[in-house]
Amino acid sequence: MATVIPSQETRRDPRRWWALGALVASMLVLGFDMTILNVALPTMAEQLGATTGQQQWMADAYVVVFAALMLPAGLLGDRFGRRRMLITGLGIFLAGSLVGILADDVNWVIAARAVMGVGAALVMPLALSVLPSLFGPDERTRAVGIISAASALGLPLGPIIGGFLLNHFWWGSVFLVNVPMVAIGVAACVLLLPETRDPASPKVDVLSTVLTASGLAALIYAIIEAPGRGWGDARVLAFFATAVVLLTGLVLRERRALRPMLDMGLLAQRGFLLNTVAATLVMFVLSGLMFVLPPYLQAVLGHDALGTGVRLLPMMGGLMIAARGAQPVVARFGPRAVVSAGLVVLAFAALLGSRTTAESGYGFTALWLSIAGLGFGFSVVPAMDGALAALPADRAGSGSGLLMTLRQVGGAIGIALLGSLLAGAFRDRLDVTGLPGGAAHTAGESVVAAHLVAERAGSAHLVASANGAYVHGMGLVLLVCGAASLVAALLAAAFLPGGAPKRRSATDEDATGADRPVVTPTEDVRQ
Numbered sequence: 001m002a003t004v005i006p007s008q009e010t011r012r013d014p015r016r017w018w019a020l021g022a023l024v025a026s027m028l029v030l031g032f033d034m035t036i037l038n039v040a041l042p043t044m045a046e047q048l049g050a051t052t053g054q055q056q057w058m059a060d061a062y063v064v065v066f067a068a069l070m071l072p073a074g075l076l077g078d079r080f081g082r083r084r085m086l087i088t089g090l091g092i093f094l095a096g097s098l099v100g101i102l103a104d105d106v107n108w109v110i111a112a113r114a115v116m117g118v119g120a121a122l123v124m125p126l127a128l129s130v131l132p133s134l135f136g137p138d139e140r141t142r143a144v145g146i147i148s149a150a151s152a153l154g155l156p157l158g159p160i161i162g163g164f165l166l167n168h169f170w171w172g173s174v175f176l177v178n179v180p181m182v183a184i185g186v187a188a189c190v191l192l193l194p195e196t197r198d199p200a201s202p203k204v205d206v207l208s209t210v211l212t213a214s215g216l217a218a219l220i221y222a223i224i225e226a227p228g229r230g231w232g233d234a235r236v237l238a239f240f241a242t243a244v245v246l247l248t249g250l251v252l253r254e255r256r257a258l259r260p261m262l263d264m265g266l267l268a269q270r271g272f273l274l275n276t277v278a279a280t281l282v283m284f285v286l287s288g289l290m291f292v293l294p295p296y297l298q299a300v301l302g303h304d305a306l307g308t309g310v311r312l313l314p315m316m317g318g319l320m321i322a323a324r325g326a327q328p329v330v331a332r333f334g335p336r337a338v339v340s341a342g343l344v345v346l347a348f349a350a351l352l353g354s355r356t357t358a359e360s361g362y363g364f365t366a367l368w369l370s371i372a373g374l375g376f377g378f379s380v381v382p383a384m385d386g387a388l389a390a391l392p393a394d395r396a397g398s399g400s401g402l403l404m405t406l407r408q409v410g411g412a413i414g415i416a417l418l419g420s421l422l423a424g425a426f427r428d429r430l431d432v433t434g435l436p437g438g439a440a441h442t443a444g445e446s447v448v449a450a451h452l453v454a455e456r457a458g459s460a461h462l463v464a465s466a467n468g469a470y471v472h473g474m475g476l477v478l479l480v481c482g483a484a485s486l487v488a489a490l491l492a493a494a495f496l497p498g499g500a501p502k503r504r505s506a507t508d509e510d511a512t513g514a515d516r517p518v519v520t521p522t523e524d525v526r527q
Contacts, residue, residue, distance in 0.1 A: 022145055023127045023190035023505065026086060027147055029093065029155075029181045030120050036158035037062075037113070040174045042298045042448045043063040043166050043305055044109070051445040054106050054185030055119050056224045056419045059291060061110045064220050064410040065117030066124070068213035070405040072204040073122045079203075083195045087186055089122025090517025096183040100175030112175065124404050130196055131388065142327050144385040160313075165184070208250055208307040215246030216409065223416035264392070266399055274355070274496045278339055281381045281408035281488040281521050285481040286344065287411035288418030289315075291374070292474050297365075299447045300358060300467045311362060314378075315369040321448045322377020323389035336496040342382075343489035350482035354475040358467040379492075425473035431465040 020457070040056045051059070052428040096115030103109045127147065135143045150363040188286035222239035229236050230425075254262040267273050297308040330338050349372035356365060386405075423446075430450060432440035435457070443450040443462065450466035 012304075016139075017132070018192045019134055019194060020146060022185075022192040025185040025188040026123050026127050028092065029090065029178065030123060031095075032189065033116065033120075033158065033178060036162035036174050036177070038327045040162055040166060040171055040305070042295050043437065044171050045446055045448045047171055048106050048109070050106050051449070053224050054110075055289075055446065056415060057110050057190050058106070059415050059419075060220050060407050060412050062113040062117040062120070062225070063285065063287070063408055063415060064216050064414075065114045066120045066408045067407075068122035068216050069118060069209065070124060070408065072209050074375070074399075074402075074404075075204050077122070078220075081195050083189055083193045085122050086193070087129065087189050090182050090185050090189070091119070092116075092122065093119030094179065095119070096219045097175045097178035097182070101172045104433045112245075117142050124408075127454055130193070133261055136195075144381060144388065147385050154178060155384060158309070160306065160309040163309035166305035177221060194391050203259070205253075205257070205260075208260075211246050211250040212262075213252070215243050215250060216412065217247060219243035220412055220416045225414065226420055250461055256394050260380060262403060263399065269390050272387050272399070272403075272493065273388035274334075274492065275339075275383040275390070276406050278343065278383040278492050278496075279380055279387065279403070279407045279490050282343070282376060282383070282410075283407045284410040284414035285350065285484055287352075287414035288481060291415050292477050293369075293420050294420055296444060296470060296474055297362075299364060299451055300470055312369070313365070314366045315373040318370045318373020319374075319377045320373075322374045323416070326378055326381040329378070330382045330385075335386050336492060339379050339384050339386075340489050340493040342375050342377070342491060344375075346372060346379060347485035347489060349375055350478045350485060353486070354477075354478035354482065356471060356475060366447055379488075383492075386524030415421050418480060421480065422470075422473040425476050426466075426469045429472050431468035431469075432459070435462070 018395070031061050037059065037088070041050075041058065044050055044058070045055055073085065073089070075316040093116050096112050096117075096119060099115055100109060102111035103112055131143050133146070137249035161177060162174045165177065217240045221241065222236050226236045227232070250262065254260040267276075293312065294308050298305065303311060326338065347442050349368045353365070354369065356368075386401075387403050426447065428446055429443040431444055435443065435453070439453050439457065443453040447466050447470040450469075451463060454466065
């Protein structure tokens, strides 16, 4: 008697939308923390005496560790259970937050951010890798949109709540708010999320993990230090060379491995590669913007921390609207058209924003921020969905880990490269004529430092010069963002598959041992 394979509809977990709620709670924690520190950076720069480079490291310590550990994190979830590793990641994230609460100098803040990056590396790829096992092709785009909206919702909440805390408490309170958020995420995962795993996935390669982390750290260090030391400085060149050697060694090692942690074969799939490139370039632009905007709103326009958070809402609102509306638009016009159009809109917003002056006021800024948010949403949601759909079901963890690793690498390089471009342009344009050597050097470290020096010296000219220099540097950053978005749009229009991504059928998934919810270890036949 022939075996009847149940249809995808009958095999769907009835708790899948409740399980998605658990993933949303986990992603809210990460989205929340992504922007709350950006709003706090000007305040922390003032109270801790942090230079622009140290501010970049406070942001990048999190992102570099995040990017370096996402691949092994995805594999750990595949082998030992994605729900278990998600809960572990949230616990580590909580530990890093506690270190940040108790920190009393810049180095401890950087260390806290690095620990939080370890936890985030476990949460992000595993939250995404669970989606293919919970949702069919007809529901997956909607699920990705909800996950993206959850991350987006955390973005405006972070600055607003963080701004309120900074206006009433000490700067460490921006870490304290993570405690209840993590508790909600853990409870939701325990109660709502089914366990899934793939014990046949490759083992974690410790050497490859070390090569990834050290190579990325060397690259980011070189980019951050180059504006101050000079791009031809011996130390900067040495770190660039070290990064090239380490990352080249990583690629060569993974290409020779029988079961690689960095699955280069996935990059040979056009749908996965091009969608990943588009999502990575969007992350490059978004991270750079979120680094340069808060000092502009806070130092140049004179808003407090809470006001700064509120004034980021137009971009977040546009992103959330686009994330919610992406599915029907993709169904009508196809992912290639939507991704390309979203990137063109993002490029237009960045080029429009590059016309900002110190006298423009917030109204003009709100206009181009709203347009940028729409461009972000309409480009990243279908790109992420297309990349996930191209993954074989039995490589969901490692594949989503690779996708998110490349996205975070784009974010880390965005903060480092665009932050360094801003720092160099600000320092070159700032007029420190008449200031003593020490004060001139301090003023050149950041726009916040320049305002503090101007306040002590009673120099209105220095304030005006600092504002003009910062806006000039921000304009250059936005020009680079616009160019990167246009390049990504051209690549998407030329090379992305024209139709909906090909997804495995229910029969194919059963035949290949696709992922499915696991209730107890003995019930998973793959074990």
